Amino acid sequence: MFRGAFSIWGRDMLVLRRSIFSELVSVIAYPLTLYLAFGFGLKGYITAVNGVPYPLFIAPGLISMTAVNAAFDESSWSMWFHRKVQRTIEEYRVTPVTVYDIVIGKIFSGFSQGAVKGTVVFLVILILTPFRIDYANLPMYLLCIALSSMTFSCLGTICGTVIDKPENIGRVQSVVIVPLIFMAGIFFPLSSYPSSILPLIQLLPTTAVFEGARDALLTGTIPSQYLVNLVLSAAFCFTVAVYTFNRKMAE
């Protein structure tokens, strides 16, 4: 069962290992720039948000952002590339593996990319930052990141499956993914929103991702509303991704 998924995932990890260094440099550059620009640049203006020093306030979100972005990127582009450019999906499909093997292997590859890159950004920020976090909070934080990477990997898989033109994947990223991330309060507390739209914002899966991650890292608990949101989003996106891929392949 799922031996095929494991082989496909193994292939993706082999390829990732080969290019890990250049991948990491490019993947760390972005959150680190944001961290230095906002965390240190604005430190003199924003001393603390709800009692949390500003660099520490944004750090968990930047780490989660790296993870979910990497998961989405890998899943969408890799699925598109293997389907439309290299046509390796067709090669997988004439072997005894099932479409479930393929889509699950690909989802876990996106998830793993997210996990690896998020971890590295986490370590880099940890080295740069003068304060220390409570390591007992780490498991809850990792659970939160894992669930969010899963959700975004599935979203990426759906995009890579249904979108044929590469420019449209870029559009989805800039019109859907980036706003979802920035609206969710990485850089500011949700209390900045007018109370009329706050309940809507709190329903976004990304809010659960970023608020949940920050609460998890700083306090060791995720508000149950966010945890439920994360679990349901991951489960829902997984189902939709598998279903979509299955449908596409039966065409």
Add this chain to the structure above:
Amino acid sequence: MNFAITLHDITKSYDGFTAVDAFSLEVQRGTVFGLLGPNGAGKTTLIKILTTLMRPTLGDAFVEGHSVLTAGKDVRRMIGVVPQENNLDRYLTARENLALHARLHGMRPAVYNPRLDELLEMTGLAGRQHDFPDTFSGGMQRRLVVARALVHEPRVLFLDEPTTGLDPQSRRSLWDHIRGLRRTMTVFLTTHYMDEADALCDRIMIMDHGHCLADGTATQLKDAFSRAHTYQVEFRNDADRYQGVLAGLPFVKGVERDGSLFQITLADEASIKPLMDHLAGSDIRRICLKEPSLEDVFISLTGEKVRE
């Protein structure tokens, strides 16, 4: 049951356009079957249906007794596929491409490694096995795709235009190879090269617009469909006069003239004798039987018009 491949009334439509139309076929086990047809005839569509990449709109097909509709996984265990366009993984080395394929077939390294050595040796790629396929020439990539299709020792091998883009040496070595497989495997191939079909296939089918037009061995097809009684006669002199004479003979079915060279199609083989009676031997420079080629059969069945 002696058939490796069976198709029952397979139809495939792409939004209203019928690419394959109620196609039925049985391919004997252990033979090389060649499918010929102009661009867009439906060859690749048939291969995609047989390799479970595509579902037929109507009908069912069986590979080694397994239905492509209900037992796709069993079908895929039996088959090796060389698609029309190379689909190698350019981020994996040649050897890793083969190894991944082996793993997808559930083979363990102890089993597949010796097999990979053997295949890389056979396809002449052993020296380049740790290089990436995008550094290979087109022919080397093609050989790698063929090697990949053979890793798990399939019972039925599908080859969609396997030798397109290969140099004559590689083509011939691939032919030798396919001939060598014949006894242990059933080979289903498509090609645009008539000499390839002639040299390789135990049975040839010519199709167009989703229908079968002709079916048989190369010899049978040539006998049945080509202008088997066509002679080329070249005159030394008096060509104009002979044109008139030939036009008046009842058993001459057609005359094509190119200067002093005539192509004369006779009603039957026996007509050669009366024809000779009407031509003065001293005026003839050369006379020969025009051997029919598979290409003549193909053109006469599918027409000369280029497909859009």
